[in-house]
Amino acid sequence: MSTIQSIKQRFGIIGTSPLLDRALDTATRVANSELTVLITGESGVGKENIAKIIHALSARKHNQFIAVNCGAIPAGTINSELFGHEKGAFTGAVNDRKGYFETADKGTIFLDEIAELPTDTQAFLLRVLEQGEFIRVGSSKVEKTDVRVVAATNVDLEDRVRKGKFREDLFYRLNTVPIRIPALKDRREDINLLFRKFAMDMAERYHTDPVRLDEEARQLLENYRWPGNVRELKNVAEQISVLSENRLLTASELLQFVPNIGKRHLPIVAPDAEGRSSEGFQEREILYKFLFEMKSDLNDLKNLVFELVRQNDLTMPDTSSYRALQAPTYPTAGHFSRHDFENHEADFPNIRPEENPDTYRPIILDKQDKDFHKAEIVEASLNLFDMEKDLILKALKKHGNRRKEAAADLGISERTLYRKIKEYELD
Numbered sequence: 001m002s003t004i005q006s007i008k009q010r011f012g013i014i015g016t017s018p019l020l021d022r023a024l025d026t027a028t029r030v031a032n033s034e035l036t037v038l039i040t041g042e043s044g045v046g047k048e049n050i051a052k053i054i055h056a057l058s059a060r061k062h063n064q065f066i067a068v069n070c071g072a073i074p075a076g077t078i079n080s081e082l083f084g085h086e087k088g089a090f091t092g093a094v095n096d097r098k099g100y101f102e103t104a105d106k107g108t109i110f111l112d113e114i115a116e117l118p119t120d121t122q123a124f125l126l127r128v129l130e131q132g133e134f135i136r137v138g139s140s141k142v143e144k145t146d147v148r149v150v151a152a153t154n155v156d157l158e159d160r161v162r163k164g165k166f167r168e169d170l171f172y173r174l175n176t177v178p179i180r181i182p183a184l185k186d187r188r189e190d191i192n193l194l195f196r197k198f199a200m201d202m203a204e205r206y207h208t209d210p211v212r213l214d215e216e217a218r219q220l221l222e223n224y225r226w227p228g229n230v231r232e233l234k235n236v237a238e239q240i241s242v243l244s245e246n247r248l249l250t251a252s253e254l255l256q257f258v259p260n261i262g263k264r265h266l267p268i269v270a271p272d273a274e275g276r277s278s279e280g281f282q283e284r285e286i287l288y289k290f291l292f293e294m295k296s297d298l299n300d301l302k303n304l305v306f307e308l309v310r311q312n313d314l315t316m317p318d319t320s321s322y323r324a325l326q327a328p329t330y331p332t333a334g335h336f337s338r339h340d341f342e343n344h345e346a347d348f349p350n351i352r353p354e355e356n357p358d359t360y361r362p363i364i365l366d367k368q369d370k371d372f373h374k375a376e377i378v379e380a381s382l383n384l385f386d387m388e389k390d391l392i393l394k395a396l397k398k399h400g401n402r403r404k405e406a407a408a409d410l411g412i413s414e415r416t417l418y419r420k421i422k423e424y425e426l427d
Helices: 002-011 017-032 047-056 078-083 119-131 155-162 168-174 188-206 213-223 228-241 251-257 279-311 384-398 403-410 415-424
Strands: 037-040 065-069 106-112 133-135 143-146 148-153 177-179
Touching: 002 047, 017 177, 017 415, 037 168, 047 065, 047 106, 047 133, 047 148, 047 213, 065 188, 065 279, 078 133, 119 168, 168 415, 177 403, 188 213, 188 384, 213 251, 228 251, 279 384, 384 415
Parallel strands: 037 148, 037 177, 065 106, 106 148
Antiparallel strands: 133 143
16 A cells, blocks of 8 residues: 555555555556556546556656557558658658657557557557567568557447457457546545645646635535546636635535536436437336236235145135136346236136035144244235335335435436435435
8 A cells, every 4th residue: 555655646646546546556566567558447537647657667667658649640640650651652751750659669658549540550550569560651661669558448448349340359459457547426535635636736836825615515526427537627626716716615606617516417318209208107117116026926925825725735616716826927127018917827727626515624724833923914005106115215225225226226217216215205
C-alpha cells in the first residue's frame, strides 16, 4: 500500500478508491516487463495517465513516449502516420517520412481508441507486435523496431470481435495484461477530493480563495452520474471558480451554474413503434410474477396432498373437478409471456373410489406424534396492490436494497422501481 501512495504522490493521482488502487497496483507491477497492456475505461477517466506511469516506471523511461489517438487520424493516412512512407508513395508524399513506430524505437507508444483502427492497419499492427517488423507505405523493405505498446479503448473490444469489426488475434495479443480504470460514478468517495484539488489549482493560478461547497452541495456533487468523468468534473470546478462570487456555494447556487448536476439520469422507458410507453406492461409483469408464485405454491400443495394419499394408501372420490397433481413446468421469472397463462395445466389423473363407499379411509393425523404441529389457516390478501408492494419489498431485501439489481430481478426499469417505492412510501 505504501508503494501505491508513493505512486500517487509522484504522479499527482487523487483518490482513495480500492478500484483505482487496484489499477495502479497492476500498472506498477507490469511496468518493468515488456508485456503489452490494454487499458479500458470510459472516456475521461485518465487512461493516458496510466500509460505514462507505466512508461515512467519502465526501463524505457529515458526514451520517447508517443501518444497516438487512432480515432483522430483519417483511415487513408493512418498507415503512413504509424509506419511512415516513401517519397512518391502517394500524392503529396514529396519526401521520405518516419512513422511513429520508427520514431519511438526503444521507447513506448500509446495507442488510444485502438478500436477505431481500420482492418488493414490491424494486420500491420499485429505484425509489429509479434515480429517487431513493419513496412513503410510505398516500400518493399522490411524495417525493424523495438517498441513497447500500450493500447486503450473506451468500448467493448470483445463485442467488436464478435461483430467482426476487430481482429480476434490482435485483441488477444493486446490484452496480455488488462487494466480497468473505474468510472467516476464508481468511485464517489473521490469526487469531493478531486473537486477540491481542481478548485485549489484554480485558486493558485488566479491568486484567489478556493471555492468550497456546503454539505448539501457536496452531496449533490457526489450523487451526479458524471458521464464525462474526471474531465467533466474538472471543467465544472474551473467554471465555478471563475464565475462564482461566493467562495462557499450552496446547492441552489451550484444548480444555477451547472443545472445538469440536479439530474439523476435514471433509465428511461423506450416507446414502442407507435410512440407509446411500455412502462405499463412492465408494471403488469410484477403482477404476473406474483401469479406465477401463487400458482407454484398451489402446485406444491397439490403434490403434498397426493403424497399423503399415496403413502397412507388412501382413496379419493371420482370427480372431474380434480386436476393433475403433478406441477406443470413454468418458465423462469423474466422469461414468461401472457400466453403462458393459457391452457397450462394437464388433466388430473382420476383416483377411482372403491365400490363400497363405507370403505373409504379418511386422512388421519396422529396428534400423539411428537412431530405433529397445530396449523393455523391464514387467508392471504388478494389485493393486487398489496401483492405488488410485497414483491417489491422481497426484491429489495433479497438484493440488500440495491435498487438496480432489484429492478432487474422484477423485470422492470429502475425508474419504474423508484416511482413505485415513492408511491408505496417504502423509503
